[in-house]
Amino acid sequence: MDIKVERVSKEFGGAKALDDVSVDIRPGELLAMLGPSGSGKTTLLRVIAGLESAEQGRVLFGGEDAADRPVQRRGVGFVFQHYALFRHMTVADNIAYGLRSRRRAERPSSAEIVRRVGDLLDLVQLSGLGKRFPAQLSGGQRQRVALARALATEPRVLLLDEPFGALDAKVRKDLRRWLRDIHDQSGKTTIFVTHDQDEALELADRVAILNKGRIEQVGTPDEVYDDPATPFVMSFVGDASTLPVEVVEGHVRLGEVELPAILDPGRVGPGKLYIRPWHVTATKVEGAPPADRLVGTIRTVRRAGEVHRLDVKLQTIEAAIEADAGLADQFAAGDTVALTINKARLF
Amino acid sequence: MSDAARSDAAKRRRVTASVSSESPAAKWAIIAVAVGFLALFLLLPLVVVFMEALRKGWATYLEAFADPDAQAAIRLTLTVAAIAVPLNIVFGIAASWAIAKFEFQGKSLLITLIDLPFSVSPVVSGLVFVLLFGAQGLFGPWLAAHGVEVVFALPGIVLATVFVTFPFVARELIPLMQSQGTTEEEAALTLGASGLRAFLTVTLPNMRWALLYGVLLCNARAMGEFGAVAVVSGHIRGLTNTMPLHVEILYNEYNFVAAFAVASLLALLAIVTLAVKSFLEWRYGDALAGRTGH
Numbered sequence: 028m029d030i031k032v033e034r035v036s037k038e039f040g041g042a043k044a045l046d047d048v049s050v051d052i053r054p055g056e057l058l059a060m061l062g063p064s065g066s067g068k069t070t071l072l073r074v075i076a077g078l079e080s081a082e083q084g085r086v087l088f089g090g091e092d093a094a095d096r097p098v099q100r101r102g103v104g105f106v107f108q109h110y111a112l113f114r115h116m117t118v119a120d121n122i123a124y125g126l127r128s129r130r131r132a133e134r135p136s137s138a139e140i141v142r143r144v145g146d147l148l149d150l151v152q153l154s155g156l157g158k159r160f161p162a163q164l165s166g167g168q169r170q171r172v173a174l175a176r177a178l179a180t181e182p183r184v185l186l187l188d189e190p191f192g193a194l195d196a197k198v199r200k201d202l203r204r205w206l207r208d209i210h211d212q213s214g215k216t217t218i219f220v221t222h223d224q225d226e227a228l229e230l231a232d233r234v235a236i237l238n239k240g241r242i243e244q245v246g247t248p249d250e251v252y253d254d255p256a257t258p259f260v261m262s263f264v265g266d267a268s269t270l271p272v273e274v275v276e277g278h279v280r281l282g283e284v285e286l287p288a289i290l291d292p293g294r295v296g297p298g299k300l301y302i303r304p305w306h307v308t309a310t311k312v313e314g315a316p317p318a319d320r321l322v323g324t325i326r327t328v329r330r331a332g333e334v335h336r337l338d339v340k341l342q343t344i345e346a347a348i349e350a351d352a353g354l355a356d357q358f359a360a361g362d363t364v365a366l367t368i369n370k371a372r373l374f
Numbered sequence: 375m376s377d378a379a380r381s382d383a384a385k386r387r388r389v390t391a392s393v394s395s396e397s398p399a400a401k402w403a404i405i406a407v408a409v410g411f412l413a414l415f416l417l418l419p420l421v422v423v424f425m426e427a428l429r430k431g432w433a434t435y436l437e438a439f440a441d442p443d444a445q446a447a448i449r450l451t452l453t454v455a456a457i458a459v460p461l462n463i464v465f466g467i468a469a470s471w472a473i474a475k476f477e478f479q480g481k482s483l484l485i486t487l488i489d490l491p492f493s494v495s496p497v498v499s500g501l502v503f504v505l506l507f508g509a510q511g512l513f514g515p516w517l518a519a520h521g522v523e524v525v526f527a528l529p530g531i532v533l534a535t536v537f538v539t540f541p542f543v544a545r546e547l548i549p550l551m552q553s554q555g556t557t558e559e560e561a562a563l564t565l566g567a568s569g570l571r572a573f574l575t576v577t578l579p580n581m582r583w584a585l586l587y588g589v590l591l592c593n594a595r596a597m598g599e600f601g602a603v604a605v606v607s608g609h610i611r612g613l614t615n616t617m618p619l620h621v622e623i624l625y626n627e628y629n630f631v632a633a634f635a636v637a638s639l640l641a642l643l644a645i646v647t648l649a650v651k652s653f654l655e656w657r658y659g660d661a662l663a664g665r666t667g668h
Contacts, residue, residue, distance in 0.1 A: 076564060078560055098564055099563055099568065100566075103564060105560075107557050107560070112558075113558055113561070113575075113576055115580060124565050125565035125567075128562070128567040128568075129566060180565060180566055
C-alpha cells in the first residue's frame with residue numbers, strides 16, 4: 028500500500044503543527060519520520076492514521092482519498108508511544124480486541140481468534156504470557172504486545188509513534204533489530220516516528236526529516252547523512268560544527284585560511300560552513316603557529332565511541348570546532364593544535 | 375551479636391526515635407483526643423439512635439414500620455433515589471467525560487459549576503426550585519396550565535435531590551479520567567471499534583470502581599437529603615414525605631420510638647455505605663487511586 032501526503036497543513040491554537048507537508052511513502056518500505064520534539068512528526072502520523080484531521084491537503088491510501096474513511100476503516104495498525112494497552116484486559120484479550128470488534132459477518136469464529144492470538148504471541152515471542160495483565164509485563168514485553176495487537180487486524184499500514192522511546196538502551200537495540208525482521212517478513216508499509224537519529228538511520232529504508240512543521244528532506248540514510256539538503260538536516264543528523272566564513276573569488280575563506288567546500292558557481296558573500304568532526308585532523312603545534320592554518324586550543328577531550336573527540340577553541344575568531352582523534356594520539360586539554368579540514372559543506 | 379553490631383542497632387533505634395520527636399505521652403494524648411472526639415460525636419449518636427429505637431423492644435420497633443405513612447415515606451425515598459441516582463450517573467459521566475477528554479472554552483467555569491451544589495445551602499437549592507416551578511414561579515403558570523405538578527410533588531423532590539447530589543459521581547470520575555487520558559480509547563478506535571464499543575469496553579471498565587464509589591456516596595446522600603427536599607415537598611403525609619421528613623414529623627409529635635426506628639434505617643444505610651466503601655478501598659485501592667476524597 029502506498030501512501031501520499033499532499034500539502035497537509037494543521038494548526039493547534041494558532042501555532043502551525045504542520046505547514047504544507049508533502050511526502051510519498053512507497054509500498055512495503057520502512058520510513059522513519061525524524062525530528063526534534065514539536066517538529067510535527069507525531070501530528071503527521073496521527074493525520075495519516077485518521078486520529079487528527081488535516082485542515083488543508085489530503086492523504087491518499089493507494090490513490091484513494093482517505094478523508095471519507097474514519098480511523099476505524101483506514102486499515103492502519105497504530106502503536107502508541109506508551110503502548111495504550113487495555114489495562115483491565117489480559118494480553119490475549121488485548122490482542123483479540125480488533126478481531127472481536129469486527130461486524131458479525133466479518134468476525135472470525137472464537138476458535139479462529141484463539142488460534143490467531145496464539146500465532147501472534149509466538150511472533151512477538153511472548154508464547155504462554157496470554158493470561159497476564161499488562162501491569163505484569165516489562166516495558167519491552169508491553170511494546171511487543173502493542174505491536175501484536177496492531178498486527179492482529181492485518182492492517183494495510185503499520186504506524187508506530189516513538190516505538191522505543193520509553194525503553195532502556197539495551198532493550199531498545201534488540202527491539203530495533205527485531206522490528207526490522209518483522210517488517211521484512213510481513214512486507215507491510217511501515218512508518219515510525221522518532222527523535223533518535225541513530226534509530227532512524229539504522230532501521231529505516233528512508234528517512235523524512237521534519238522541523239517546525241515542515242519537511243526538510245526525504246532520503247535514504249546515506250543521502251541525509253552524506254548529502255544533507257539543509258543546514259538543519261546537517262546539524263540534526265550526525266554531529267557538525269559551524270564556522271562563519273566568507274566566499275571570495277571562488278574560495279571559502281576564514282581570515283587568512285582557505286577552507287575546502289563544494290561551491291555553487293557564482294556564490295559570493297558570507298556563509299556558514301558545516302564540518303563533521305571526523306573530517307577534521309588535528310596536529311600538535313610547537314612554537315609559532317603557521318599563519319595559513321586553522322589554529323586553536325583544546326578545551327576538552329572526550330571519549331566518543333572508538334575515537335577521542337577534541338573540542339577546540341579557535342584563536343583567530345570566537346568559535347569552536349570539534350575534531351576526532353585516534354585513541355593512540357596523545358592530546359590533552361590546553362594543547363595548541365593546527366586543524367586540517369578535509370571536507371565540509373557550505374550553506 | 376558482636377559489640378559493633380550492638381552499637382549499630384542502638385544507633386538505628388535512636389534514629390528511629392528521633393523521626394517522631396513527640397514523647398510517648400504526647401502521642402497517646404493526641405490519639406486519645408482523636409478517638410474520644412469520634413466516639414463522642416459520631417459513634418455515640420449512632421448507638422443512641424439504635425438504643426432509642428429499641429427501647430420498648432422489637433415489637434414496638436417493628437410496629438413503626440407497619441404505619442402506612444412510614445411505608446409511604448420509605449417507598450418515596452426509594453423511588454426518589456431510584457430516579458435521581460441513575461440520572462446523576464448519566465450526568466456525572468457526561469460532565470466528567472467532557473471535562474477530562476475534550477478541550478473547550480468555559481471548561482473551568484463548568485468545573486466550578488459542578489461544585490456549586492456543595493457550596494450552596496440545600497435550603498437555598500430547594501427555594502430555587504420553588505421560585506422556578508412553584509405556583510407563583512417562572513414556569514409555574516405554564517406548567518399548571520398543562521397539568522404538570524412539580525413543586526409539592528414527586529418531580530420537585532427528584533429535581534431537588536438530583537441538584538444536591540450532582541457532584542458526587544462527577545467529582546469521583548474527573549480526576550481518574552484525567553489521569554487516564556484518551557489513548558486507550560484511541561487505540562480501540564484504530565483497532566476498528568465504534569465509539570460506543572470503545573466506551574463500553576474500554577472507558578467504562580476503566581472507571582468502574584470510581585463510578586461505583588461515586589454512586590454509593592450519591593445514593594447515601596439522595597436518601598438522606600433533608601433541607602432541599604423539605605422546601606419543595608410540602609410535607610404531605612403519605613404522599614410527599616421522604617424518610618428524613620417523616621422522622622422529623624414523628625419527632626415533633628413526641629413519637630420518639632417511631633422516629634428513631636425510621637432514623638435507624640437511615641443510619642443503617644450509612645453504615646452499609648461505609649462498609650462497602652471501606653471494602654472497595656481495601657480491595658481495589660489501586661484502581662481508585664487518583665480520585666480526591668471528600
